[in-house]
Amino acid sequence: MPQFIQVSLPNAFSLWQISESGQCFRLREYEKNKFVAITGRHAVDIHQIENSFDYRFFCSANEFYSVWTPYFDLDTDYLAFQNQMKDDPFLCAAIGEGGGIRILRQDLWETAVTFVISQCNNIPRIRKSVEILCREFGSFLGEFAGQPIYAFPTPQQLRGKNPSKASLGYREFYVKELALQDPCIWQQLQSMSDILPKETLLSLRGVGEKVANCILLFGLHRMDSYPRDVWINRLIRDVYHNDFDPNRYAGFAGYVQQLQFYYYRKIAK
DNA sequence: CACCAGGTAGGAT
DNA sequence: ATCCTACATGGT
Numbered sequence A: 001m002p003q004f005i006q007v008s009l010p011n012a013f014s015l016w017q018i019s020e021s022g023q024c025f026r027l028r029e030y031e032k033n034k035f036v037a038i039t040g041r042h043a044v045d046i047h048q049i050e051n052s053f054d055y056r057f058f059c060s061a062n063e064f065y066s067v068w069t070p071y072f073d074l075d076t077d078y079l080a081f082q083n084q085m086k087d088d089p090f091l092c093a094a095i096g097e098g099g100g101i102r103i104l105r106q107d108l109w110e111t112a113v114t115f116v117i118s119q120c121n122n123i124p125r126i127r128k129s130v131e132i133l134c135r136e137f138g139s140f141l142g143e144f145a146g147q148p149i150y151a152f153p154t155p156q157q158l159r160g161k162n163p164s165k166a167s168l169g170y171r172e173f174y175v176k177e178l179a180l181q182d183p184c185i186w187q188q189l190q191s192m193s194d195i196l197p198k199e200t201l202l203s204l205r206g207v208g209e210k211v212a213n214c215i216l217l218f219g220l221h222r223m224d225s226y227p228r229d230v231w232i233n234r235l236i237r238d239v240y241h242n243d244f245d246p247n248r249y250a251g252f253a254g255y256v257q258q259l260q261f262y263y264y265r266k267i268a269k
Numbered sequence B: 001c002a003c004c005a006g007g008t009a010g011g012a013t
Numbered sequence C: 001a002t003c004c005t006a007c008a009t010g011g012t
Helices: A015-020 A061-071 A078-085 A089-098 A108-118 A123-137 A171-180 A184-191 A196-202 A209-218 A230-238 A253-268
Strands: A005-008 A027-031 A034-039 A042-048 A054-058 A140-144 A147-150
Touching: A005 A061, A015 A027, A015 A034, A034 A061, A034 A147, A042 A061, A042 A140, A078 A089, A078 A253, A089 A253, A108 A123, A108 A171, A108 A184, A108 A209, A123 A147, A184 A196, A196 A209, A230 A253
Parallel strands: none
Antiparallel strands: A005 A054, A027 A034, A034 A042, A042 A054, A140 A147
8 A cells, every 4th residue: 555645725725726727737637536746856646535625645744745745835825815806806706716726836947948838839738748858858757547757857868859759849949958057057046036036037048028937936936926928918908908917916916817817718718 | 721829039110 | 118020830
C-alpha cells in the first residue's frame, strides 16, 4: 500500500478548476477525481475523495509540506480575498464558478519557458508542446496509472538541443535562448526586490509585458501582477466598459485576474 | 482557404 | 511614445 497524506481542503480549493485555469500546463485529471500534478522535478498523484473536500496526496509527509503546500498555496486564506470582491457582480459570478482556483508557486524556469511558448498559442497546444519537451529531454520520474511521467527538462538538459518535435514554431528560437541563460538567474530572480525582477524578465528575448507578468505571478508569486491577454482586454472593454483598475485589489490583483480569465473564457463557450 | 490562439521584436511613423 | 507587421504551427 503506497504512502499517502490525507488532507481536508474545504474552502477555495478545486483541483479541477486549477487544472483548467491556464496558469499551469501539467496538472491533469487522468481519471475521475484523480490527478497528476508535476512541477519541475516533482510529481504527485492526488485523489479527491468522492463528493468531499478530502484529498489524498500520494507522497511523503515531508514532500507534501515542503513542495505541495507552497505549490498550491495552501496556507493562504483565499476567502479573505473573495470577501473583498462582493461589490463586483462579475467577480461574484466568477467566484461561483472558479472560486477554487489558487495562484500556484511553480518552478520559475519552467514557468518562463511555458509562458514564452504560450504567446499567440492555445492552451491545449501549449500542453502538448510542453509534454513533448518533457518526454524528449526531461528526467524519468516514475509511472502513474501506467503512464510514464517525466520532469520538466532543466536548462542544462535543454541546452543545445533541437526541440523541433515540440513544433514551437517561431517560439523555438526564444526557448533555445532561455536555455542558454546562466541558470543562476532563476535563483537570483527569487531574491530581487521591487521592479528588478520584471526588468530582468523583460530583457529576455520573447518575454514582453504580458509574459513577464505571467512569470511574475505564476512563478514568483507576485500577487500584485495583473497579466493582460486578449481575453482580459476584451473583458475590460466589453464588461467593464474600460473602467477597471486592478490597483483596487492591492496584494491580490493576480488572483482577481485568474478569476476573470477563467470565468470569461468559460461563459464564452 | 480563411481565421484564430494567454504576444513580441523591430522598424516606421 | 504609439502604431504596424512578420513571426511558425496546428486546429476549426
